[in-house]
Amino acid sequence: MLRIVVGSHNPAKVQAVKNVFKGERVEIISLNVASGVQDQPFSDEETIEGAINRARNGLTESDAQIGIGLEGGVVETKHGLFLCNWGALAVRESSDVFIAGGARILLPDTVANRLLAGEELGPVMDEFTNRAGIRKKEGAIGVFTNERITRADMFSHIMNMLVGQYEYKIGQQR
Ligand SMILES: O=P(O)(O)OP(=O)(O)OP(=O)(O)OC[C@H]1O[C@@H](n2cnc3c(O)ncnc32)[C@H](O)[C@@H]1O
Numbered sequence: 001m002l003r004i005v006v007g008s009h010n011p012a013k014v015q016a017v018k019n020v021f022k023g024e025r026v027e028i029i030s031l032n033v034a035s036g037v038q039d040q041p042f043s044d045e046e047t048i049e050g051a052i053n054r055a056r057n058g059l060t061e062s063d064a065q066i067g068i069g070l071e072g073g074v075v076e077t078k079h080g081l082f083l084c085n086w087g088a089l090a091v092r093e094s095s096d097v098f099i100a101g102g103a104r105i106l107l108p109d110t111v112a113n114r115l116l117a118g119e120e121l122g123p124v125m126d127e128f129t130n131r132a133g134i135r136k137k138e139g140a141i142g143v144f145t146n147e148r149i150t151r152a153d154m155f156s157h158i159m160n161m162l163v164g165q166y167e168y169k170i171g172q173q174r
């Protein structure tokens with residue numbers, strides 16, 4: 001059976017990994033591993049690095065064949081502060097690492113300004129919505145899209161792009 005490790009206990013991330021392998025005989029374990037970047041990554045580069053580190057650290061800290069890293073961050077642009085999300089899938093046997101990026105929306109200025117002042121999005125979203133644990137539920141993307149796209153949906157899309165690239169590569173090698 002294919003063993004897959006997800007480098008986070010965050011339910012929105014773990015759910016996305018479960019979604020993409022639904023109905024398949026796989027074993028999915030979750031481990032809280034280091035991302036090696038700031039808790040609040042501030043560029044695509046840093047967010048990608050966090051995703052890759054999580055995927056690789058998951059492999060180091062388990063005997064899984066596939067490591068998955070999902071990481072959220074923000075990107076400063078002239079239009080404002082965008083949410084960005086990246087995923088990485090690392091294959092133990094081949095050392096291949098696949099990368100895919102998620103949907104983006106602008107954060108409202110009130111939220112963006114607090115991040116620019118050094119706060120982390122998770123706690124800011126909880127205060128903004130007067131609720132607890134938004135980052136583990138619909139996420140900022142869910143709140144600001146009227147829940148048409150939740151954090152798990154967004155990470156599921158990334159997961160499909162990761163697994164699809166992995167399958168394509170395997171198909172090419174046959
Ligand atoms: O336990 P981990 O896997 O670290 O899960 P996390 O929710 O902290 O997720 P990330 O580290 O990938 O996200 C980086 C930061 O951005 C926050 N964040 C990212 N996306 C978010 C979202 O959709 N809603 C709320 N907070 C979010 C998150 O809380 C962190 O402060």
Ligand SMILES: [Mg+2]
Nearest residue numbers: 035038039040
């Ligand atoms: Mg985090």
